[in-house]
Amino acid sequence: MPEKPELDFPRPLTTVDVVVFAIRSDALQVLLVQRPRAETEPFPGAWALPGGFVDVAGDRDLEACAARKLKDKTGVVSPYLEQLGSWGSAMRDPRGWSATHAYFALLPEHATGGTLAPDAQWFAVEGEKVRPKLAFDHAEILQAAVQRLRSKVEYTSLPAYLMPQEFTLPELQRTYEIVLDRPLEKSAFRTRMLAADLIEPVAKMRKGPNRPAQLYRLKKAKTPVFFTRTFNPPG
Amino acid sequence: MPEKPELDFPRPLTTVDVVVFAIRSDALQVLLVQRPRAETEPFPGAWALPGGFVDVAGDRDLEACAARKLKDKTGVVSPYLEQLGSWGSAMRDPRGWSATHAYFALLPEHATGGTLAPDAQWFAVEGEKVRPKLAFDHAEILQAAVQRLRSKVEYTSLPAYLMPQEFTLPELQRTYEIVLDRPLEKSAFRTRMLAADLIEPVAKMRKGPNRPAQLYRLKKAKTPVFFTRTFNPPG
DNA sequence: TAAGTTAGTTGGACTGTACAACTAAGTATG
DNA sequence: CATACTTAGTTGTACAGTCCAACTAACTTA
Helix, strand or coil: CCCCCCCCCCCCEEEEEEEEEEEECCEEEEEEEECCCCCCCCCCCCEECCEEECCCCCCCEHHHHHHHHHHHHHCCCCCEEEEEEEEEECCCCCCCCEEEEEEEEEECHHHHCCCCCCCEEEEECECCECCCCECCCHHHHHHHHHHHHHHHHCCECHHHHHCCCEEEHHHHHHHHHHHHCCCCCHHHHHHHHHHCCCEEEEEEEECCCCCCEEEEEECCCCCCCECCECCCCCC | CCCCCCCCCCCCEEEEEEEEEEEECCEEEEEEEECCCCCCCCCCCCEECCEEECCCCCCCEHHHHHHHHHHHHHCCCCCEEEEEEEEEECCCCCCCCEEEEEEEEEECHHHHCCCCCCCEEEEECECCECCCCECCCHHHHHHHHHHHHHHHHCCECHHHHHCCCEEEHHHHHHHHHHHHCCCCCHHHHHHHHHHCCCEEEEEEEECCCCCCEEEEEECCCCCCCECCECCCCCC
16 A cells, blocks of 8 residues: 555545435435525535445444444435445545545335434435436435446345345336336246245235235345346346 | 535645556566655555655646656556555554545557666565555555456457557466466457457568467557457356 | 237247257377 | 378257246235
8 A cells, every 4th residue: 555654644534425216106316405505515405315424533434434324314224235436536525635435325215204404305216316416426425326226226135125025026126127217027037036046925915996016025034135136137 | 516615634745656557577576665764754664555645736627647757767658557446544654634536557568678777676566465464455456456457348449558569469468367367268269359450460480499480460449459358257 | 798908828930059969170199 | 292290170968047927825905
């Protein structure tokens, strides 16, 4: 790392930001917070990803910092937190050279309803964007998060983290379809999921106006399953 | 990002490190540099990933900083530089809370022979490690880089960046096999590569002691190709 | 009882890998 | 100069899993 023992040269600002996804109202949504309106702040009043400065006294490491920021904003512990990447440049923050470590989190819908900070709000993801103009380079970070999510959903069981404890196969397929924004084949989907040793049936059915559906739950504390193919040849 | 306008609280040290891979002597190797022996330095004399502090005056952004560090150590511009992740904690550097932005680069073998800094040296990757004990948490970063490389090689054309301008299909297959550390099926490999619109034949043959092999080159300035399957069902 | 909707299954076509045997083109050897 | 050896490249069969479409199953409502 350093060639010189001098440590008192200028250091970049260091922050952590979290892209929190959930399925709400049958759509992919992301949690944003509104920045304070004080004129002394950059991007006053603009919407931004939840995040903030690393606390060198309080944060053990980056992931703990991200989990803390997430907890502060949403009140829940995310079942899934993955590092997304880092963005650092001289220009992205008007206060000076800054670098942010971005994470993305997946929340089940039922965990999105509770206590939300007053300046936090869910926004639908449209394409790879949201309606409001975002502070800093957060639009770019959000775009990368959506791309990463979509690409991993093609060949992993990530959407399982967006589901409640018990769910049906059609519900899981619907989640995949919302994230990927395209329909999937029913029979191939079922074959894949059931072959993956990922879920197990529970002795209950989901009752609705039509034929009841088998309920499943995730098998024990699994990390995401990787499939050996993508869904539709993306050609 | 920040809730408070105070910017004069302690900031983490910010560095960039690069994991440079190449195939040398029919093996996957990684480029390391030896740290200065001065007692005032952390990990004096230990081997480490090439990298260093972000220069807030000189570096435009993180990727430019990584490219600069790479150039300083190897003298070449890497045809492939990808962000790997970031590691930050209170403990990873004895000088204080620090965060490093790690990149990984792929070099073709012929680019590894030239001017190398006197304190730089190539080491064979054995499993997911190298022989010498590495400074900081660089062993962990290297392990993540090897895992990322291996997993992407399963379903992308990344190894193309490890090849010279012209190469044969058996040579490309051999590169895949070295990185994955397992043999691949010849005919399936050829079918996949030729179907991928990735390479094109040149009007030359590679002559050797046996049957000559068709030479290919990469098609124009392609980003890596993604395949819709992995190679061998990993079960 | 019939119509409508969603759950779930079945079967045939197709794509691409796995495996193995084959042909092709060169060098080295007797 | 024929034969063995080696590596390049092809061919064919089996198989796994998706794609597509039609089918059956279970429930509600009219």
